[in-house]
Amino acid sequence: MNYWLIKSEPFKYSWDQLNADKSTFWDGVRNYGARIHLRAMKKGDQAFFYHSNEGKEIVGIVKIIKEAYQDPTTEADWSVVDVAPVKPLKKTVTLETIKKTAALQKMQLVVNSRLSVQPVTKEEWEIVLSLAK
DNA sequence: GCCAACGTTGGC
DNA sequence: GCCAACGTTGGC
Numbered sequence: 001m002n003y004w005l006i007k008s009e010p011f012k013y014s015w016d017q018l019n020a021d022k023s024t025f026w027d028g029v030r031n032y033g034a035r036i037h038l039r040a041m042k043k044g045d046q047a048f049f050y051h052s053n054e055g056k057e058i059v060g061i062v063k064i065i066k067e068a069y070q071d072p073t074t075e076a077d078w079s080v081v082d083v084a085p086v087k088p089l090k091k092t093v094t095l096e097t098i099k100k101t102a103a104l105q106k107m108q109l110v111v112n113s114r115l116s117v118q119p120v121t122k123e124e125w126e127i128v129l130s131l132a133k
Numbered sequence: 134g135c136c137a138a139c140g141t142t143g144g145c
Numbered sequence: 146g147c148c149a150a151c152g153t154t155g156g157c
Contacts, residue, residue, distance in 0.1 A: 009155090030153095031140075053155060095156080114139060114154050 003120040004037065004047035005109060006062070006083070015049055015059040015088065023065060023084040027073050034117035038079050039068040046086065048120065048128065050109070057092040058128060060085060089132035103127050 006026060008014070018024055029038055041047075045064045051057055066082035073080075098104045104127060108118035120128075 007155095033140090056156075112139080113156070116154085 002040070002042060002045045003122060003125040004041060004045060004064075005050055005058070005107075005118045005120050006047050007050045007052045007116045007118075009053045010051045010055055011053075015051065015085070018049070018060075018062070018083070019085050023082055025066075025072070025080040025082050027071055027078075027080045029071075029078060029080070029117060031116060033115055035079060037117040037119055038081055040119075041067060041081050043067055046125075047083065048125075049085075055092075055094075056096075057094040058089060058132070059092050060088040062086055089129075091132050093128050093131045097131060098128070101127065101131065 012028075013024070026038070029035055041064045043064055043066065047062050047064065048058045049060045049062050051059055062083040063086050064081050065084050068079040068081050071078040071080045095109065098107060099110060104110065104124060107120065107124055108115050112118075
């Protein structure tokens, strides 16, 4: 089981929208680094859903329900995965909180905030979950 | 709205 | 293959 973090600007595609849709294909990744991570995702992996720009917080957990396939919105060589919501966090975890947490300083969110699909270690995953209680 | 950081593009 | 210029992202 691998853990990830995917970002979306809430006014583009929000957590609420995902819950209304039940599942979606995660498109719009146009970055080679992010593409590598997308293609490494396995069915059943879980990911944090992060709201960038507005909110700047992790709002929920999603799971990968279909592994990477050709992005239907483009002819170019980009991939999408299908994701479905698992559950919202009881308490959202803000970027501010993450930055204040010593054990989370190596999260990609802190190191490279621009990467839209990021790997998360098991340790980081569990720390974030503990912060969300 | 600004700007720093980063990635990509294109000229050489 | 290097690097300057440009565009985009995202935090503030």
